Amino acid sequence: MGNTRILTREFEYVAPETMPELLALLDRHGPAATIIAGGTDVVPQLKYETISPDYLIDVTKIAELCTVRRDGTLHIGAAVKLRDVKAYCRDHEIYACLDDALGSIGQVQVVNMGTLGGNLCTASPAADAALALLVLEAQVRLIGSSGERIVALDAFFRGPKLTCMEPGEVLAEIQVPAVADHTGSAFRKIGRVAGDISKISCAVAVQSDGERCLSCRIGMGAVGPTPMRMPGVEQLLSGRAIDTDVMDEAADRLAADISPLTDARSTEFYRRRVSRVLFKDTFDQAWKRVQRQP
Amino acid sequence: MMTKRRVTLTVNGEHVEPLVEANALLVNVLREELQLTGTKYCCGTGQCGGCTVLVNGEPILSCLTLAAAVDGADIVTIEGVAEPDGSLDPIQEAFLDHGAVQCGFCTPGMILMAKDLLAHDPSPSEEQIREHLRGNLCRCTGYHRIVKAIGSCGQ
Ligand SMILES: Cc1cc2nc3c(=O)[nH]c(=O)nc-3n(C[C@@H](O)[C@@H](O)[C@H](O)COP(=O)(O)OP(=O)(O)OC[C@H]3O[C@@H](n4cnc5c(N)ncnc54)[C@H](O)[C@@H]3O)c2cc1C
Ligand code: FES
Numbered sequence A: 001m002g003n004t005r006i007l008t009r010e011f012e013y014v015a016p017e018t019m020p021e022l023l024a025l026l027d028r029h030g031p032a033a034t035i036i037a038g039g040t041d042v043v044p045q046l047k048y049e050t051i052s053p054d055y056l057i058d059v060t061k062i063a064e065l066c067t068v069r070r071d072g073t074l075h076i077g078a079a080v081k082l083r084d085v086k087a088y089c090r091d092h093e094i095y096a097c098l099d100d101a102l103g104s105i106g107q108v109q110v111v112n113m114g115t116l117g118g119n120l121c122t123a124s125p126a127a128d129a130a131l132a133l134l135v136l137e138a139q140v141r142l143i144g145s146s147g148e149r150i151v152a153l154d155a156f157f158r159g160p161k162l163t164c165m166e167p168g169e170v171l172a173e174i175q176v177p178a179v180a181d182h183t184g185s186a187f188r189k190i191g192r193v194a195g196d197i198s199k200i201s202c203a204v205a206v207q208s209d210g211e212r213c214l215s216c217r218i219g220m221g222a223v224g225p226t227p228m229r230m231p232g233v234e235q236l237l238s239g240r241a242i243d244t245d246v247m248d249e250a251a252d253r254l255a256a257d258i259s260p261l262t263d264a265r266s267t268e269f270y271r272r273r274v275s276r277v278l279f280k281d282t283f284d285q286a287w288k289r290v291q292r293q294p
Numbered sequence B: 001m002m003t004k005r006r007v008t009l010t011v012n013g014e015h016v017e018p019l020v021e022a023n024a025l026l027v028n029v030l031r032e033e034l035q036l037t038g039t040k041y042c043c044g045t046g047q048c049g050g051c052t053v054l055v056n057g058e059p060i061l062s063c064l065t066l067a068a069a070v071d072g073a074d075i076v077t078i079e080g081v082a083e084p085d086g087s088l089d090p091i092q093e094a095f096l097d098h099g100a101v102q103c104g105f106c107t108p109g110m111i112l113m114a115k116d117l118l119a120h121d122p123s124p125s126e127e128q129i130r131e132h133l134r135g136n137l138c139r140c141t142g143y144h145r146i147v148k149a150i151g152s153c154g155q
């Protein structure tokens, strides 16, 4: 473990104000450059000496990465602070699971500092906003000097701390498609104590006609190499009238489909057992939110 | 050798232009360059909230913030909470009245979080207070008196 009081690594800090400048810097410095946004992951990594950049490139001064707009699809710039995303979601109930996820983040201070793009690019299996965005079927817009592409979020995550971004690419924007009518969503997590990251997390978006689940999207965090969708459980529930037997069946399937590990935060046994309950509670809350809609 | 840069900050209402290295953390610039040692360095990894300061009105962790990244910002530290004549802020008074300070190491962070909470919500519930302070650790008081002190400031 490194020094937690000062940064012993020496680097240059650069804060470009336009995308072309940013892309040119990334091309010029290649692997010697690391992007920094809110720094809540990058600065601890510098302290623990798990990264050793010669250039830190701050993306938060680029205006187009800091805007939120909606045209049916919600477009959130990658460098928008988590607190601003949260304020937006509080006013728009259809993004309830994202609001829940941001509200569950350890510290108010981290919500004020961290960015939505940073939460995704850490590619942590326990990233809370990432899991909520997964069940909202978000996409990300990636830009590099040779062009741009749009990638579905489940294809963006490749493994722990691994994304599909190529060297020189940046995450520019998160796109959340319009949410279908009669859809409710929720997110819940279990941590060791308030302020800790998830040892299991669950996000659900469900469309219902009051009795049956018309369609649903279920995501589980910290129980596999990436935040993951649960297609088997989603199929099992689609078109079914929801009662406790159906939910038990779905929870059994979910516990069988996850691939949790034993680590410092929890055990494989605990994660598999408690995932069932967390899933049922989260589903229930999303379900209640649909029923409350006019 | 890294080049140093001048950053322009307003700290507790005063204009300052410290010369900082690219890898300088805000907590160390405040404590060492500006001699404002009320801001505490404790865990250094974002776990405890002891290094909390307000940047442009929002509480952040100065142990995880590069000084270069807050160039131009308005910063309030615990030294900026009392009036210039030394009279204490009502939150500081309440901490004293309720015995919410023991060793005092967590107190600067707690008070700045309380200021932030009360600025957004003048009469928070106990639950909201605990929610807001969830990232600030105290090893002495058991939190109860801190929560009571902040609650007593609500209108
Ligand atoms: C005390 C503490 C508690 C936390 N609790 C939680 C929690 O409860 N839940 C949770 O989900 N997370 C938690 N985190 C993790 C937190 O770091 C992230 O949630 C945060 O969103 C990261 O955003 P950032 O802007 O600070 O990222 P940074 O640290 O700036 O960057 C993170 C990574 O993303 C890359 N990156 C950033 N922006 C871009 C971009 N636009 N394009 C390409 N790459 C980019 C960086 O190079 C880096 O690898 C916690 C962190 C701390 C310190
Ligand atoms: S010293 Fe910054 S959070 Fe503990």
Ligand code: FES
Pocket: B100, B101, B102, B103, B104, B105, B106, B107, B137, B138, B139, B140, B141
């Ligand atoms: S009073 Fe000692 S840590 Fe809070």
